[in-house]
Amino acid sequence: MSGTRAVAVSLKIPDNAAYTALVALRRLGVSAERVERSEIWTFEEDGGAAESLEARVEADETIFNPNKHRLTLLDQAAPRAGEVWIRRRDATTGGPAAVAWRLFGARGEPAGREVLAAAVERLLCNPAIETAIYSA
Amino acid sequence: MTKRIGVPVFPGTNSEDETVRLLNDCGGDAELVHWSQAQRLAGYDAYVLSGGFAYEDRIRAGAIAAHDRMMDFVIEGAARGKLVLGICNGAQILLEAGLVPGTGGVRKPTAAFTRNAPEPHFVCRHVYMKLAMDPSRCAITRALEPGALVPAWAANAEGRLAADDAHLREIVAGEHLAFVYAAADGSVDDAAVPNGSALRCAGLVNRTGNVLAIMPHPERDGWNFNHLDRSAGTDVLEPSGGAVLFRSFVAAVSS
Numbered sequence: 001m002s003g004t005r006a007v008a009v010s011l012k013i014p015d016n017a018a019y020t021a022l023v024a025l026r027r028l029g030v031s032a033e034r035v036e037r038s039e040i041w042t043f044e045e046d047g048g049a050a051e052s053l054e055a056r057v058e059a060d061e062t063i064f065n066p067n068k069h070r071l072t073l074l075d076q077a078a079p080r081a082g083e084v085w086i087r088r089r090d091a092t093t094g095g096p097a098a099v100a101w102r103l104f105g106a107r108g109e110p111a112g113r114e115v116l117a118a119a120v121e122r123l124l125c126n127p128a129i130e131t132a133i134y135s136a
Numbered sequence: 137m138t139k140r141i142g143v144p145v146f147p148g149t150n151s152e153d154e155t156v157r158l159l160n161d162c163g164g165d166a167e168l169v170h171w172s173q174a175q176r177l178a179g180y181d182a183y184v185l186s187g188g189f190a191y192e193d194r195i196r197a198g199a200i201a202a203h204d205r206m207m208d209f210v211i212e213g214a215a216r217g218k219l220v221l222g223i224c225n226g227a228q229i230l231l232e233a234g235l236v237p238g239t240g241g242v243r244k245p246t247a248a249f250t251r252n253a254p255e256p257h258f259v260c261r262h263v264y265m266k267l268a269m270d271p272s273r274c275a276i277t278r279a280l281e282p283g284a285l286v287p288a289w290a291a292n293a294e295g296r297l298a299a300d301d302a303h304l305r306e307i308v309a310g311e312h313l314a315f316v317y318a319a320a321d322g323s324v325d326d327a328a329v330p331n332g333s334a335l336r337c338a339g340l341v342n343r344t345g346n347v348l349a350i351m352p353h354p355e356r357d358g359w360n361f362n363h364l365d366r367s368a369g370t371d372v373l374e375p376s377g378g379a380v381l382f383r384s385f386v387a388a389v390s391s
Contacts, residue, residue: 016192020194020195024195024200024203088251090253094256095256123195126196126199127245128245128298128299128300128303129299
Protein backbone atom coordinates (compact mmCIF):
# COMPACT_ATOMS: atom_id res chain seq x y z
CA MET A 1 0.00 0.00 0.00
CA SER A 2 1.40 3.41 -0.91
CA GLY A 3 0.54 7.04 -0.11
CA THR A 4 -0.04 8.78 3.20
CA ARG A 5 -1.12 6.44 5.95
CA ALA A 6 -2.10 7.29 9.48
CA VAL A 7 -2.15 5.48 12.78
CA ALA A 8 -3.89 6.52 15.99
CA VAL A 9 -2.00 5.85 19.20
CA SER A 10 -4.28 5.97 22.22
CA LEU A 11 -4.03 4.91 25.83
CA LYS A 12 -5.44 1.59 26.90
CA ILE A 13 -4.93 2.63 30.50
CA PRO A 14 -7.27 5.38 31.82
CA ASP A 15 -6.70 8.61 29.91
CA ASN A 16 -6.74 11.38 32.48
CA ALA A 17 -6.39 14.09 29.85
CA ALA A 18 -9.44 12.82 28.00
CA TYR A 19 -11.43 12.70 31.21
CA THR A 20 -10.34 16.21 32.14
CA ALA A 21 -11.42 17.38 28.71
CA LEU A 22 -14.79 15.69 29.16
CA VAL A 23 -15.40 17.39 32.51
CA ALA A 24 -14.27 20.77 31.19
CA LEU A 25 -16.38 20.47 28.02
CA ARG A 26 -19.47 19.64 30.04
CA ARG A 27 -18.83 22.65 32.24
CA LEU A 28 -18.60 24.74 29.08
CA GLY A 29 -21.96 23.46 27.89
CA VAL A 30 -20.78 20.94 25.32
CA SER A 31 -22.97 17.86 25.30
CA ALA A 32 -20.73 14.81 25.37
CA GLU A 33 -20.95 11.51 27.20
CA ARG A 34 -17.48 10.24 26.44
CA VAL A 35 -14.24 11.62 25.05
CA GLU A 36 -11.44 9.63 23.48
CA ARG A 37 -8.04 11.09 22.71
CA SER A 38 -5.30 9.74 20.49
CA GLU A 39 -2.13 10.90 18.82
CA ILE A 40 -2.13 10.76 15.04
CA TRP A 41 1.11 9.81 13.32
CA THR A 42 1.31 9.88 9.54
CA PHE A 43 3.72 8.09 7.28
CA GLU A 44 4.50 8.23 3.59
CA GLU A 45 4.46 4.70 2.24
CA ASP A 46 5.88 3.55 -1.07
CA GLY A 47 4.80 -0.06 -0.67
CA GLY A 48 8.36 -1.30 -0.48
CA ALA A 49 8.64 -2.00 3.23
CA ALA A 50 8.97 -5.64 4.20
CA GLU A 51 7.20 -5.22 7.54
CA SER A 52 3.68 -3.91 7.98
CA LEU A 53 3.24 -0.33 9.14
CA GLU A 54 1.70 -1.57 12.37
CA ALA A 55 4.72 -3.74 13.10
CA ARG A 56 7.11 -0.88 12.46
CA VAL A 57 5.19 1.58 14.66
CA GLU A 58 4.87 -0.95 17.44
CA ALA A 59 8.63 -1.41 17.32
CA ASP A 60 9.25 2.33 17.75
CA GLU A 61 9.35 2.89 21.48
CA THR A 62 9.38 6.69 21.09
CA ILE A 63 5.82 6.43 19.74
CA PHE A 64 4.41 3.24 21.16
CA ASN A 65 4.62 1.56 24.54
CA PRO A 66 2.82 -1.80 24.46
CA ASN A 67 2.17 -1.61 28.20
CA LYS A 68 -0.05 1.41 27.88
CA HIS A 69 -0.81 2.14 24.24
CA ARG A 70 -3.28 0.82 21.69
CA LEU A 71 -2.57 1.19 17.99
CA THR A 72 -5.25 1.69 15.35
CA LEU A 73 -4.39 1.73 11.68
CA LEU A 74 -6.77 4.22 10.07
CA ASP A 75 -8.48 3.53 6.76
CA GLN A 76 -7.82 7.09 5.67
CA ALA A 77 -5.46 9.82 6.85
CA ALA A 78 -8.46 11.85 7.96
CA PRO A 79 -10.66 12.19 11.06
CA ARG A 80 -13.21 9.49 11.73
CA ALA A 81 -16.89 10.08 12.50
CA GLY A 82 -17.30 12.18 15.64
CA GLU A 83 -13.65 13.11 15.60
CA VAL A 84 -11.68 16.31 15.14
CA TRP A 85 -7.95 16.55 14.67
CA ILE A 86 -6.10 19.42 16.26
CA ARG A 87 -2.96 20.14 14.31
CA ARG A 88 -0.22 22.55 15.30
CA ARG A 89 0.35 25.33 12.80
CA ASP A 90 4.12 25.00 13.16
CA ALA A 91 4.80 21.48 12.02
CA THR A 92 8.54 22.01 12.36
CA THR A 93 8.77 21.23 16.05
CA GLY A 94 8.26 17.48 15.92
CA GLY A 95 5.70 15.30 17.63
CA PRO A 96 2.59 13.68 16.21
CA ALA A 97 0.84 15.08 13.15
CA ALA A 98 -2.23 15.89 15.23
CA VAL A 99 -4.11 15.12 18.41
CA ALA A 100 -7.47 13.49 17.75
CA TRP A 101 -10.45 14.14 20.01
CA ARG A 102 -13.42 11.85 19.48
CA LEU A 103 -16.66 12.72 21.19
CA PHE A 104 -19.64 10.46 21.76
CA GLY A 105 -23.23 11.15 22.75
CA ALA A 106 -25.44 9.53 25.37
CA ARG A 107 -26.26 6.50 23.22
CA GLY A 108 -22.68 5.98 22.20
CA GLU A 109 -23.13 7.64 18.85
CA PRO A 110 -20.31 9.78 17.40
CA ALA A 111 -20.84 13.47 18.04
CA GLY A 112 -22.12 15.61 15.22
CA ARG A 113 -20.31 18.47 13.57
CA GLU A 114 -22.10 21.08 15.70
CA VAL A 115 -20.98 19.53 18.96
CA LEU A 116 -17.43 19.11 17.68
CA ALA A 117 -17.33 22.72 16.53
CA ALA A 118 -18.47 23.89 19.96
CA ALA A 119 -15.81 21.77 21.65
CA VAL A 120 -13.14 23.15 19.34
CA GLU A 121 -14.21 26.74 19.74
CA ARG A 122 -14.59 26.62 23.53
CA LEU A 123 -11.62 24.47 24.54
CA LEU A 124 -9.85 22.09 22.23
CA CYS A 125 -8.16 24.50 19.85
CA ASN A 126 -6.19 27.69 20.32
CA PRO A 127 -6.51 29.20 16.84
CA ALA A 128 -3.36 31.22 17.33
CA ILE A 129 -1.24 28.09 17.18
CA GLU A 130 -3.53 25.28 16.11
CA THR A 131 -6.03 24.41 13.42
CA ALA A 132 -8.99 22.02 13.58
CA ILE A 133 -9.60 19.39 10.91
CA TYR A 134 -13.04 17.81 10.76
CA SER A 135 -14.22 14.65 9.13
CA ALA A 136 -15.63 15.08 5.65
CA MET B 137 -5.73 49.24 55.02
CA THR B 138 -3.18 46.83 53.60
CA LYS B 139 -3.88 45.65 50.09
CA ARG B 140 -3.96 41.86 49.84
CA ILE B 141 -2.46 39.78 47.06
CA GLY B 142 -3.95 36.38 46.26
CA VAL B 143 -1.78 33.69 44.72
CA PRO B 144 -4.07 31.06 43.20
CA VAL B 145 -2.93 27.46 43.47
CA PHE B 146 -4.26 25.15 40.78
CA PRO B 147 -3.67 21.40 40.90
CA GLY B 148 -0.13 21.23 39.53
CA THR B 149 1.05 24.73 40.43
CA ASN B 150 4.57 24.43 41.86
CA SER B 151 6.14 27.86 42.36
CA GLU B 152 3.61 29.31 44.73
CA ASP B 153 5.67 29.30 47.93
CA GLU B 154 8.64 31.27 46.64
CA THR B 155 6.25 33.64 44.89
CA VAL B 156 4.39 34.41 48.11
CA ARG B 157 7.62 34.65 50.08
CA LEU B 158 9.21 37.13 47.70
CA LEU B 159 6.05 39.24 47.51
CA ASN B 160 6.01 39.41 51.30
CA ASP B 161 9.75 40.06 51.54
CA CYS B 162 9.16 42.98 49.18
CA GLY B 163 6.59 44.47 51.53
CA GLY B 164 3.44 42.85 50.19
CA ASP B 165 0.68 40.97 51.96
CA ALA B 166 0.33 37.82 49.89
CA GLU B 167 -1.12 34.44 50.61
CA LEU B 168 -2.07 31.25 48.85
CA VAL B 169 -5.59 30.48 47.72
CA HIS B 170 -6.23 26.87 46.76
CA TRP B 171 -8.62 25.80 44.04
CA SER B 172 -11.07 24.35 46.54
CA GLN B 173 -11.53 27.82 48.02
CA ALA B 174 -11.89 29.74 44.77
CA GLN B 175 -14.53 32.09 46.09
CA ARG B 176 -11.99 33.54 48.54
CA LEU B 177 -10.24 35.17 45.59
CA ALA B 178 -12.97 37.78 45.38
CA GLY B 179 -11.58 39.36 48.55
CA TYR B 180 -8.13 40.11 47.21
CA ASP B 181 -6.91 43.32 45.64
CA ALA B 182 -4.43 41.79 43.20
CA TYR B 183 -3.36 38.41 41.92
CA VAL B 184 -0.14 36.65 41.01
CA LEU B 185 -0.42 33.43 39.04
CA SER B 186 2.74 31.47 39.68
CA GLY B 187 4.54 28.83 37.69
CA GLY B 188 4.05 25.10 37.44
CA PHE B 189 1.91 22.76 35.40
CA ALA B 190 -1.69 23.56 36.24
CA TYR B 191 -3.86 20.53 35.49
CA GLU B 192 -0.73 18.88 34.09
CA ASP B 193 -0.98 21.15 31.05
CA ARG B 194 -3.70 18.81 29.77
CA ILE B 195 -4.97 19.72 26.28
CA ARG B 196 -2.56 22.72 26.17
CA ALA B 197 -0.51 24.61 28.72
CA GLY B 198 -2.95 26.75 30.69
CA ALA B 199 -6.04 25.65 28.75
CA ILE B 200 -7.92 23.90 31.56
CA ALA B 201 -6.84 26.38 34.23
CA ALA B 202 -8.09 29.25 32.09
CA HIS B 203 -11.59 27.84 32.52
CA ASP B 204 -11.21 27.07 36.22
CA ARG B 205 -13.58 28.74 38.68
CA MET B 206 -10.61 30.62 40.14
CA MET B 207 -10.08 32.34 36.84
CA ASP B 208 -13.64 33.65 36.91
CA PHE B 209 -12.58 35.81 39.86
CA VAL B 210 -9.26 36.79 38.28
CA ILE B 211 -10.95 37.75 35.01
CA GLU B 212 -13.62 39.73 36.81
CA GLY B 213 -11.02 41.44 38.96
CA ALA B 214 -8.87 42.32 35.96
CA ALA B 215 -11.89 43.86 34.26
CA ARG B 216 -12.34 46.05 37.34
CA GLY B 217 -8.72 47.17 37.20
CA LYS B 218 -7.12 44.84 39.72
CA LEU B 219 -3.46 44.08 39.00
CA VAL B 220 -2.64 40.61 37.72
CA LEU B 221 0.84 39.20 37.19
CA GLY B 222 1.33 35.79 35.60
CA ILE B 223 4.67 34.02 35.69
CA CYS B 224 5.53 31.13 33.36
CA ASN B 225 2.57 28.74 33.61
CA GLY B 226 0.66 31.68 35.08
CA ALA B 227 1.48 33.61 31.91
CA GLN B 228 0.31 30.74 29.76
CA ILE B 229 -2.97 30.71 31.67
CA LEU B 230 -3.42 34.47 31.15
CA LEU B 231 -2.96 34.05 27.40
CA GLU B 232 -5.38 31.12 27.26
CA ALA B 233 -7.85 33.20 29.28
CA GLY B 234 -7.55 35.93 26.67
CA LEU B 235 -6.52 38.53 29.27
CA VAL B 236 -3.18 39.09 27.55
CA PRO B 237 -2.61 40.51 25.04
CA GLY B 238 -6.38 40.85 25.25
CA THR B 239 -6.96 41.47 21.58
CA GLY B 240 -9.57 38.75 21.17
CA GLY B 241 -11.87 38.82 24.14
CA VAL B 242 -12.18 36.77 27.30
CA ARG B 243 -11.17 33.13 26.79
CA LYS B 244 -10.58 33.85 23.12
CA PRO B 245 -6.79 33.51 22.85
CA THR B 246 -5.04 35.27 20.00
CA ALA B 247 -1.54 34.17 20.95
CA ALA B 248 0.17 31.54 23.04
CA PHE B 249 3.36 30.80 24.84
CA THR B 250 3.91 27.45 23.22
CA ARG B 251 6.45 24.78 22.37
CA ASN B 252 10.02 26.02 22.19
CA ALA B 253 11.89 26.18 18.91
CA PRO B 254 13.91 25.27 17.01
CA GLU B 255 14.28 22.37 19.42
CA PRO B 256 11.07 21.50 21.28
CA HIS B 257 12.97 20.94 24.50
CA PHE B 258 12.75 22.12 28.08
CA VAL B 259 15.06 25.07 28.66
CA CYS B 260 16.55 26.01 32.02
CA ARG B 261 18.70 29.08 31.52
CA HIS B 262 19.50 32.32 33.27
CA VAL B 263 18.14 35.24 31.28
CA TYR B 264 17.54 38.96 31.45
CA MET B 265 14.20 40.53 30.67
CA LYS B 266 14.52 44.05 29.31
CA LEU B 267 11.63 46.45 29.70
CA ALA B 268 10.50 47.15 26.14
CA MET B 269 7.91 49.82 26.85
CA ASP B 270 7.60 52.99 28.84
CA PRO B 271 7.45 51.91 32.51
CA SER B 272 4.20 53.82 32.98
CA ARG B 273 2.49 51.78 30.23
CA CYS B 274 1.86 49.07 32.86
CA ALA B 275 1.05 49.76 36.50
CA ILE B 276 3.09 46.74 37.54
CA THR B 277 6.29 48.10 35.95
CA ARG B 278 5.78 51.73 36.87
CA ALA B 279 8.56 51.75 39.48
CA LEU B 280 11.14 50.31 37.07
CA GLU B 281 13.66 52.44 35.19
CA PRO B 282 13.20 52.78 31.43
CA GLY B 283 14.92 49.85 29.77
CA ALA B 284 15.32 48.09 33.12
CA LEU B 285 16.94 44.68 33.12
CA VAL B 286 15.29 42.07 35.31
CA PRO B 287 17.33 38.92 35.93
CA ALA B 288 15.35 35.71 35.96
CA TRP B 289 15.39 32.06 35.04
CA ALA B 290 13.73 30.74 31.93
CA ALA B 291 12.46 27.29 32.86
CA ASN B 292 9.99 26.06 30.32
CA ALA B 293 9.36 23.80 27.37
CA GLU B 294 6.58 26.03 26.08
CA GLY B 295 7.76 29.60 26.42
CA ARG B 296 7.86 30.74 22.82
CA LEU B 297 5.43 33.47 21.86
CA ALA B 298 3.53 32.37 18.78
CA ALA B 299 0.72 34.01 16.87
CA ASP B 300 -0.10 34.67 13.25
CA ASP B 301 1.54 37.63 11.56
CA ALA B 302 -1.51 39.84 11.87
CA HIS B 303 -1.71 39.33 15.62
CA LEU B 304 2.02 39.83 16.05
CA ARG B 305 1.65 43.17 14.28
CA GLU B 306 -1.27 43.96 16.57
CA ILE B 307 0.89 43.14 19.60
CA VAL B 308 3.52 45.61 18.43
CA ALA B 309 1.11 48.30 17.31
CA GLY B 310 -0.91 48.04 20.52
CA GLU B 311 2.24 48.28 22.67
CA HIS B 312 1.58 44.90 24.24
CA LEU B 313 5.25 43.89 24.12
CA ALA B 314 6.33 44.45 27.71
CA PHE B 315 9.65 42.64 28.01
CA VAL B 316 12.17 41.23 25.53
CA TYR B 317 15.08 38.93 26.21
CA ALA B 318 18.43 40.70 26.44
CA ALA B 319 22.05 40.03 27.26
CA ALA B 320 23.51 41.06 30.60
CA ASP B 321 24.76 44.32 29.07
CA GLY B 322 21.26 45.15 27.86
CA SER B 323 21.90 44.46 24.20
CA VAL B 324 19.03 42.75 22.42
CA ASP B 325 19.72 40.03 19.89
CA ASP B 326 18.57 36.53 19.05
CA ALA B 327 21.36 34.92 21.07
CA ALA B 328 19.66 36.14 24.24
CA VAL B 329 16.39 34.44 23.36
CA PRO B 330 16.26 30.97 24.92
CA ASN B 331 13.30 29.54 23.06
CA GLY B 332 12.71 31.14 19.66
CA SER B 333 10.06 33.48 21.02
CA ALA B 334 8.50 35.75 18.39
CA LEU B 335 9.45 39.43 18.77
CA ARG B 336 12.06 38.14 21.27
CA CYS B 337 9.16 38.39 23.67
CA ALA B 338 9.59 37.58 27.34
CA GLY B 339 6.43 39.33 28.50
CA LEU B 340 3.15 40.82 27.31
CA VAL B 341 0.81 43.39 28.79
CA ASN B 342 -2.88 43.97 28.16
CA ARG B 343 -4.40 47.11 26.67
CA THR B 344 -5.21 48.77 29.99
CA GLY B 345 -1.85 47.98 31.55
CA ASN B 346 -3.06 46.08 34.61
CA VAL B 347 -2.33 42.52 33.48
CA LEU B 348 1.23 41.41 32.81
CA ALA B 349 2.34 37.95 31.64
CA ILE B 350 6.01 37.02 31.80
CA MET B 351 7.58 33.67 30.96
CA PRO B 352 10.85 33.80 32.97
CA HIS B 353 10.88 33.42 36.75
CA PRO B 354 12.27 36.51 38.55
CA GLU B 355 11.38 34.89 41.88
CA ARG B 356 14.04 32.27 41.22
CA ASP B 357 16.61 35.05 41.15
CA GLY B 358 15.02 37.09 43.88
CA TRP B 359 17.35 36.92 46.87
CA ASN B 360 21.09 37.31 47.34
CA PHE B 361 21.43 33.60 48.03
CA ASN B 362 20.18 32.54 44.63
CA HIS B 363 21.04 35.10 42.04
CA LEU B 364 24.18 34.88 40.02
CA ASP B 365 25.50 38.34 40.83
CA ARG B 366 26.39 38.10 44.51
CA SER B 367 27.59 41.69 44.77
CA ALA B 368 24.26 43.06 45.94
CA GLY B 369 25.06 42.63 49.63
CA THR B 370 26.16 40.22 52.29
CA ASP B 371 22.76 39.37 53.73
CA VAL B 372 21.86 36.21 51.91
CA LEU B 373 18.17 36.69 52.68
CA GLU B 374 18.02 40.22 51.26
CA PRO B 375 15.73 40.46 48.20
CA SER B 376 17.69 41.47 45.11
CA GLY B 377 17.95 40.82 41.40
CA GLY B 378 14.55 39.76 40.11
CA ALA B 379 12.93 41.20 43.23
CA VAL B 380 12.94 44.58 41.50
CA LEU B 381 9.82 43.55 39.57
CA PHE B 382 8.11 42.25 42.70
CA ARG B 383 8.89 45.52 44.50
CA SER B 384 7.36 47.42 41.64
CA PHE B 385 4.29 45.16 41.73
CA VAL B 386 3.87 45.59 45.49
CA ALA B 387 4.30 49.36 45.17
CA ALA B 388 1.61 49.47 42.50
CA VAL B 389 -0.77 47.34 44.57
CA SER B 390 -0.20 49.54 47.62
CA SER B 391 -0.67 52.84 45.84
